[in-house]
Amino acid sequence: MTSSYISNPLIFLIDTLIYLYMVVVALRLIMQWAHWEYHNPMVQFIIKLTQVPVKFLRRFIPAAGRWDTATLVLLIVVALIKIIAVGMLAGVLPKGLFWLTILFAELFQLFINIFTVSIIIEVILSWVTPAGSYNPVAPLVGKMNAPLLRPVRRTIPPVAGVDLSPLFVLLGLQVLSMLVMPLLAGRYI
Known part of the structure; x- marks a missing residue:
């Protein structure tokens, strides 16, 4: 071993x-x-x-x-x-200033992951939570995600009653991560 x-x-x-x-x-x-x-x-x-x-x-x-x-x-x-x-x-x-870039990368990815998961949780809760019931997580993720979802909802209206804004915000978060993480990790082209 x-x-x-x-x-x-x-x-x-x-x-x-x-x-x-x-x-x-x-x-x-x-x-x-x-x-x-x-x-x-x-x-x-x-x-x-x-x-x-x-x-x-x-x-x-x-x-x-x-x-x-x-x-x-x-x-x-x-x-x-x-x-x-x-x-x-x-x-x-890590050596030298690489500590700082790893720290920024770690914190940046943490917040990207938190918002990604919270949007997925909000979407799932909107599907499974019966009307009139209370879930303690629902108002929290709703308030947390509102600043990200609100501008997209104003730009892209629901299609056949389906709100696509979470999908576009998730795509945006992933693209942002793909653009920023290589810069923070020092692997830019």
């Missing part, structure tokens, strides 16, 4: 667990931007998972206007921990 026999599953596990926590921290940033209802059970879940480190960081890092800079710093720190942990296990640590 080679050393990768143990290190590959360990890298996968650490990468996945830290990435999931990054998603929760990023959602805490998004909840301020999207004005999520504080009493929603999903919002309470996000706050409970992030409250201890955010509260600690708030002692040293003041808010910038209505933005919680402590949460942003926490997201950056968790992303750096992920890069370092995975890099050490893989035996490849």
